[in-house]
Amino acid sequence: MPTPPRPLALLAELTYRCPLKCPYCSNPLQLRRYAQELDTETWKRVLAEAASLGVVQVHFSGGEPMVRRDLCELTGAAHELQLYSNLSTGATLADFAKLQELKSSGLDALQISLLDSDGDANDQLAGGRSFDKKRQAVEHAKELEFPVTLNVVLHRQNLDHLEAILDLASDWHVDKLELAHVQYTGWAFLNRAALLPNPGQVQRASDLVAKAREQFAGQFEIQHVLPDYFQSYPKACLQGWGQVFMTVAPDGAVLPCQTAREISGLDFPEVRTSSLEQIWFTDPLFQRFRGTDWMPEPCRSCDRREIDFGGCRCQAYLLTGDVSATDPVCHLSPQHHLIEDALGEAGGLPHELSYRTMDGAL
Amino acid sequence: MTKHETIGRPTLAPGVRYRWDDIRQQHQLLFPEGMLVLNESGAAIVQRCDGRSAEAIREQLAKLVSHGQLDDDVDEFLSRLATRGWINDADTS
Numbered sequence: 001m002p003t004p005p006r007p008l009a010l011l012a013e014l015t016y017r018c019p020l021k022c023p024y025c026s027n028p029l030q031l032r033r034y035a036q037e038l039d040t041e042t043w044k045r046v047l048a049e050a051a052s053l054g055v056v057q058v059h060f061s062g063g064e065p066m067v068r069r070d071l072c073e074l075t076g077a078a079h080e081l082q083l084y085s086n087l088s089t090g091a092t093l094a095d096f097a098k099l100q101e102l103k104s105s106g107l108d109a110l111q112i113s114l115l116d117s118d119g120d121a122n123d124q125l126a127g128g129r130s131f132d133k134k135r136q137a138v139e140h141a142k143e144l145e146f147p148v149t150l151n152v153v154l155h156r157q158n159l160d161h162l163e164a165i166l167d168l169a170s171d172w173h174v175d176k177l178e179l180a181h182v183q184y185t186g187w188a189f190l191n192r193a194a195l196l197p198n199p200g201q202v203q204r205a206s207d208l209v210a211k212a213r214e215q216f217a218g219q220f221e222i223q224h225v226l227p228d229y230f231q232s233y234p235k236a237c238l239q240g241w242g243q244v245f246m247t248v249a250p251d252g253a254v255l256p257c258q259t260a261r262e263i264s265g266l267d268f269p270e271v272r273t274s275s276l277e278q279i280w281f282t283d284p285l286f287q288r289f290r291g292t293d294w295m296p297e298p299c300r301s302c303d304r305r306e307i308d309f310g311g312c313r314c315q316a317y318l319l320t321g322d323v324s325a326t327d328p329v330c331h332l333s334p335q336h337h338l339i340e341d342a343l344g345e346a347g348g349l350p351h352e353l354s355y356r357t358m359d360g361a362l
Numbered sequence: 363m364t365k366h367e368t369i370g371r372p373t374l375a376p377g378v379r380y381r382w383d384d385i386r387q388q389h390q391l392l393f394p395e396g397m398l399v400l401n402e403s404g405a406a407i408v409q410r411c412d413g414r415s416a417e418a419i420r421e422q423l424a425k426l427v428s429h430g431q432l433d434d435d436v437d438e439f440l441s442r443l444a445t446r447g448w449i450n451d452a453d454t455s
Contacts, residue, residue, distance in 0.1 A: 006385065006386075008397075052385075054383075054385045054386065056381075056383065056390065056392065056397060057392065057395070057397070059395075082381055084379060084381075084392040084393075084397075086394055086395065108377050108379065108392075108394070109377045109393075109394035109395075111394075145376040145377075146376065146377060147375075147376060147378075147393070149394055149395075175377075175394075175447065221447070
């Protein structure tokens with residue numbers, strides 16, 4: 001097997017603690033199991049190891065990374081290591097003083113989540129008051145000259161507000177609007193029937209985004225990540241397993257993908273006992289789905305095997321129980337009917353949302 | 363910004379950074395969630411986007427490259443970066 005390229009990006013999930021309860025959270029369902037967080041010194045070592053391994057960008061995330069008291073120390077360490085740093089936050093703790101401190105530490109860019117265009121709808125979905133704080137945080141961040149990306153996760157319950165979301169991004173003067181449809185893993189998989197949109201909503205969203213790209217050209221950029229359940233081919237998950245990305249979870253587990261903990265039976269390496277370099281180049285988990293040798297048919301002989309890499313391993317496992325299966329999103333998958341069934345069931349009956357809690361899913 | 367608008371005094375936009383990657387031996391322009399790998403002349407231009415005039419950058423680059431005639435390249439390159447929002451013009455801000 002050829003030597004893999006060095007990773008470009010590290011997702012540093014500093015904590016799974018979060019004041020919000022978004023029902024599509026990408027964190028694991030059994031959060032309590034991973035409550036023991038790495039200390040400041042270990043995180044600093046991880047950042048240094050990431051820089052020597054070739055990581056260029058570090059993405060501080062969570063949970064809510066701003067609950068960590070040492071956040072500025074860590075963004076400062078990243079800056080000294082010449083890593084480009086992004087912070088992904090729900091912004092409920094992002095007052096002006098805190099953002100100013102982060103700016104001084106060398107943090108480069110901010111991503112602020114928003115759940116809906118309307119304050120009440122946002123707060124209801126987040127399981128707590130947060131809309132006004134998000135608006136203020138964007139304002140402060142722009143005043144401090146941070147590039148700001150507004151992240152809105154799209155689904156059945158907010159897709160009809162997309163026009164208002166686009167106007168709001170314009171009013172708030174963000175630099176970029178990321179419109180990513182829910183990926184159905186983790187908490188979102190649990191809430192799939194309530195979150196999956198109908199095909200009309202998806203089409204309308206694409207039309208609106210095309211129009212908005214013209215209307216807001218030169219003002220802000222729009223990234224639209226389409227829902228893979230509505231595609232013929234799976235997404236190029238991670239740009240290939242163990243090719244570009246690595247995630248360090250709050251407890252020190254190193255994951256090829258942040259949702260890989262949903263796959264049972266995998267052994268995750270740990271920063272407490274190995275270096276990132278050892279893990280990236282030699283750990284069996286990182287080798288497991290590299291390249292194309294592991295692929296079953298129809299992927300193995302498919303022309304697109306190096307375009308989409310067989311799709312998402314977490315999704316294949318969640319839907320089929322076989323982590324090596326072709327992602328059922330692919331219309332060539334022998335189990336594609338699982339996607340069609342889910343689309344058929346979506347929105348048929350009123351579904352109660354399960355909100356993310358530290359105690360995990362019931 | 364229109365495609366061929368000339369830039370008076372280019373500066374890197376907030377959150378955009380130049381970096382030399384020692385491991386990959388390459389020049390990089392970093393911005394939120396992405397990067398551009400620069401060639402030698404791209405790096406020479408970007409490293410001079412500090413508020414000096416585009417004209418000064420052209421002159422300095424022409425000295426660096428013996429065959430000269432870089433004017434169009436510099437303007438086109440700057441205009442391309444400006445379209446993506448990676449550089450601003452200190453003359454117009």
